[in-house]
Amino acid sequence: MGKKILTETNLVLPRNVDNGLNCANCHLKAGTVAGAAPWLGIWGVFPEYRARSGKLISLQERINDCFERSMNGKPLDFASPEMNNILAYMRWLSTGVPTGTSIAGRGFISINQKLKPDSESGASIYEEKCASCHGKKGEGSKTEKTYTFPPLWGPDSFNDGAGMARTYTAAAFVKHNMPLGQGETLTDQEAIDVAEYFTHQIRPVYSKKSLDWPNGDKPKDARY
Ligand code: HEC
Numbered sequence: 665m666g667k668k669i670l671t672e673t674n675l676v677l678p679r680n681v682d683n684g685l686n687c688a689n690c691h692l693k694a695g696t697v698a699g700a701a702p703w704l705g706i707w708g709v710f711p712e713y714r715a716r717s718g719k720l721i722s723l724q725e726r727i728n729d730c731f732e733r734s735m736n737g738k739p740l741d742f743a744s745p746e747m748n749n750i751l752a753y754m755r756w757l758s759t760g761v762p763t764g765t766s767i768a769g770r771g772f773i774s775i776n777q778k779l780k781p782d783s784e785s786g787a788s789i790y791e792e793k794c795a796s797c798h799g800k801k802g803e804g805s806k807t808e809k810t811y812t813f814p815p816l817w818g819p820d821s822f823n824d825g826a827g828m829a830r831t832y833t834a835a836a837f838v839k840h841n842m843p844l845g846q847g848e849t850l851t852d853q854e855a856i857d858v859a860e861y862f863t864h865q866i867r868p869v870y871s872k873k874s875l876d877w878p879n880g881d882k883p884k885d886a887r888y
């Protein structure tokens with residue numbers, strides 16, 4: 665059930681999701697792909713300090729962060745069956761990973777943050793290498809019930825408080841994983857350019873932004 669929630673989030677939890685995404689659109693193959701923020705081993709690394717929250721947070725809080733930002737939605741009650749089903753799946757995925765160990769391939773690959781983004785070049789890369797699936801206006805493509813190709817901007821996308829709304833975070837995801845099935849074909853510069861372009865299009869606004877990075881150390885690509 666936890667796996668179903670994470671792969672069909674939109675259909676299963678319409679009250680908690682306010683866009684067109686499923687968790688596994690970014691955490692590819694139900695959270696099992698290195699360099700696509702896998703959930704393997706995640707059970708044993710939380711609670712963990714997060715600069716954005718400015719404190720130690722639990723795995724439940726981290727999950728809800730993605731509900732409120734990446735899914736532009738509402739947090740799950742910690743005691744709810746849905747939260748516990750998600751935790752059960754992540755715990756099962758983490759079987760055999762020693763507690764406190766981050767697996768190789770956790771998070772995203774590293775990308776050269778010294779490179780400066782060029783949005784114009786990003787627009788042409790988008791047109792050439794992304795629009796066929798994600799749409800000319802980043803709107804994705806959907807059947808009656810769900811998106812077959814998820815949107816990259818507009819009302820059904822992640823909000824501006826999401827990690828994916830940051831240029832270098834998005835670039836790292838894109839470089840390793842996109843175009844789908846052709847990961848690692850863009851250079852760092854191309855990934856950064858196209859990420860700058862799509863992250864800065866119109867998208868939902870996260871209302872609690874002013875509470876982020878309470879202790880400073882805000883990354884340079886934060887959107888606020
Ligand atoms: C739009 C893309 C996107 C979607 C959709 C998304 N996430 Fe995330 N998620 C991210 C990014 C970006 C990170 C930060 C990765 C990093 O720190 O390198 C992240 C991190 C996480 C982490 C922590 C991973 C770690 O290694 O510390 C968890 C757990 C998580 N997400 C759960 C979820 C859940 C549950 C959902 C659905 C409710 C979800 N995510 C939906 C982009 C997304």
Ligand code: HEC
Nearest residue numbers: 688689690693793794797813814815816838842843844858
């Ligand atoms: C062949 C079709 C295809 C192409 C081309 C493609 N993508 Fe994707 N992309 C997908 C699919 C499908 C997913 C969701 C994967 C899943 O759910 O397993 C996705 C997911 C994403 C996501 C995370 C989910 C979201 O909607 O925010 C981002 C960001 C992304 N793609 C960016 C890009 C960029 C940038 C390019 C061009 C460099 C690109 N993609 C090219 C099919 C494609």
